[in-house]
Amino acid sequence: MSEFARPTLDDVARAAGVSTATVSRCLNSPNQVIPATRQRVMEAVQSLGYTPDFGGRALASRRTNTVGAIIPTMENAIFARGLQSFQEALTKAGKTLLVASSGYDPAREREQMEALISRGADGLLLIGSARPEASIEYLRRRGVPYIGAWNLGGPDGYFVGFDNAAAAAKLTEMVIAKGHQRIAMIGGISDMNDRAAARILGVRQTIAAAGIGDGSLRVIEAPYAFQNGADAFGALMETSPRPTVVMCGNDVLAVGALQKAREMGLRVPQDVSITGFDDIDISAVVDPGLTTVRVPHRRMGEAAAEMLLRLINKETVERQVEIPTAIIERGTLGPPPAA
Amino acid sequence: MSEFARPTLDDVARAAGVSTATVSRCLNSPNQVIPATRQRVMEAVQSLGYTPDFGGRALASRRTNTVGAIIPTMENAIFARGLQSFQEALTKAGKTLLVASSGYDPAREREQMEALISRGADGLLLIGSARPEASIEYLRRRGVPYIGAWNLGGPDGYFVGFDNAAAAAKLTEMVIAKGHQRIAMIGGISDMNDRAAARILGVRQTIAAAGIGDGSLRVIEAPYAFQNGADAFGALMETSPRPTVVMCGNDVLAVGALQKAREMGLRVPQDVSITGFDDIDISAVVDPGLTTVRVPHRRMGEAAAEMLLRLINKETVERQVEIPTAIIERGTLGPPPAA
């Protein structure tokens, strides 16, 4: 009650009648201390409510057991899920995870990098590979291990993720096999978001290769939100000739599109087909269920933790770990209408 | 390339040909330094890629500009959304947010408290008010300002949140007004989750007060997941006499219940009514739309940031800030079947 200052090692030492070194040892390598002493020290720790000061500890020991993650936004369930398992794996290894979000802004991402590194992060998890060279140079110069996740990257750097383009291509092949000739797409904003860009690319290339229609693809890009999916779908349905299938870069967009179709009195998949990407929870719940690409986020989080930990420990690490995806067929993809 | 160690203040000072004190001043109070010197120093900072060490800085200045938040899980969108705005408000005030999750485990929450405090957190955001007295005592002794969010709390402590019980009661009154006599509920796990408990309580008390049925309420508690909502709904529909309405403690459970109803060939709301709580995105997308309680998470995050900041600055603060909720009527609540 009367004590309002944080207790220090010194306070504990005095209370227990030992030296600060002994208290420190009790906390860090207890078996070097005789049980009687240890108990006395631990009692003092308890009664004072002592918690070691992170700053002092980091300063003296030169390590922090902290890793940082910078994600675009906490509001996207797919990051939340992957991060959760990332954190669980880290916790098992005795590390603490610090999370920051960039709001899809490279400048802000850079700020967060500095904040995390100045807090002593031993390693960093970043999303994707699209970022200014200066940010990467900064990381490199500082010698901070980092990995990109949620997709695969270029020739250098370490990545654990999905081949977004290949998965989109495979789904597109299935769409074409159903007989669709007029394909349109609603994608995420591809600028500085390589996942969104790769998904669009996969669809586009497959269509071009198959020589469907004129080989081009109509794409509307929009931030991930139900309403944007609905609006874009409405716009696409205005065009003539109407697409027979709308492929979406993300399930959120797809569900919005699906809702809009219902509002417009269009039956899915009889009048128009819709596909998604990610397989979020909601995709199994809508009616009809969404045909989409399943992306195992939890496994990716675990794999990312393992890779980053190995990098931090300077063990050998594969440069790329690919997490396989799978197409989940539910009800929103069918053959094109006969018309 | 050849430099792999983190540059220190000393390195910068040497490179710029000044003392460490001057470098420190350049970074913290630039106008105390003559422009010519400042520029020379800043160039050295740039070219070395210097970032101040957080530990050293915290040690010397005795403040961290860091606040911590401990949430049950990152996978619940309602926390993610509130946290996002909490963080935005904090960032404006020059603070950095560190997020940790407890997995609904009080012991783990306590560990995270220590981790955050040892990292110098100036204040803590916690969810709800249900936690062991020892955890609270620990916080109090350390003199760390903290607030509970997402609900309101007891006589002491600071809270910003919703009156979960009152909102549930109001919704129940509406249900009763529609003519329902047989009400059942699917709630979250109420143990150590005061939000879930309060929602159940609000429903139960209203039913008892109205003398509906025998005044008791059948409740199944389950973790928030679609499948659990579906399973619990199935179990409830087995009972006889069947409830005419199933009130859910959360929209996730409600959507699961809705899906199960469809599977069972039950029309909503003609055969059975369903209500939710939270108004997550999906609730407007399902068919029919979910009648639920809207909880403005973003506003809560902002209000929480303001309150915590004031507490940290030792300004005067109201003990409780209540964020109003509203009932959103969509399609899942109707009158009971005539039968």
Add this chain to the structure above:
DNA sequence: TTGTACGCGTTATCAA
């Protein structure tokens, strides 16, 4: 097994 004493990188005080 325990204690002494130094150094980690920074800020802040006091002189110059």
Add this chain to the structure above:
DNA sequence: TTGATAACGCGTACAA
């Protein structure tokens, strides 16, 4: 306006 230098809290050789 700038420079020495003493804290800050902790870990760890080294000595006892």
